[in-house]
Amino acid sequence: MATVELRFSPLPEHVRTARLVAAAVARRSGVDEAVLDEVRLAVGEACTRAVGLHQINGLSEPVYVLLIEEEKQFSIEVGDEAPHSVAGVGASGGGPDVDAESEDEMGLAVISGLVDDVEVSAGENGGHIRMSWPTPPTTLLP
Numbered sequence: 001m002a003t004v005e006l007r008f009s010p011l012p013e014h015v016r017t018a019r020l021v022a023a024a025v026a027r028r029s030g031v032d033e034a035v036l037d038e039v040r041l042a043v044g045e046a047c048t049r050a051v052g053l054h055q056i057n058g059l060s061e062p063v064y065v066l067l068i069e070e071e072k073q074f075s076i077e078v079g080d081e082a083p084h085s086v087a088g089v090g091a092s093g094g095g096p097d098v099d100a101e102s103e104d105e106m107g108l109a110v111i112s113g114l115v116d117d118v119e120v121s122a123g124e125n126g127g128h129i130r131m132s133w134p135t136p137p138t139t140l141l142p
Helices: 012-029 033-056 096-114
Strands: 002-008 063-070 073-080 117-123 126-134
Touching: 002 012, 012 033, 012 063, 012 073, 033 063, 033 073, 033 096, 033 126, 096 117, 096 126
Parallel strands: none
Antiparallel strands: 002 063, 063 073, 073 126, 117 126
């Protein structure tokens, strides 16, 4: 199992780099060429979401991206350190928190539309999105 780890400061200009690296590692791990655009878009959306959450919360900690090559599967994990409210708790009234929350939900909807295998977790200490795509099984040469 090979893993590439990226950590970058929460600035929008770093999202493009994360997309390019993710696509390159996905290609190398055997993800179908027809799916690479989806990989790029999903990683871009997940990283943009994480950067936005960091900026809204005034955090300077890095956003992290793990690119994981496993047998028959390529996974990408994007994590943030922004506190996430639990459903029904958090934003009170209207204002910017409601806008940020609806933008967050839109980002997750886009990711879910692009990736069949997606897991999202969030809590007080940050959030985590894991996306996976199938790869062909590796064959051993004699």
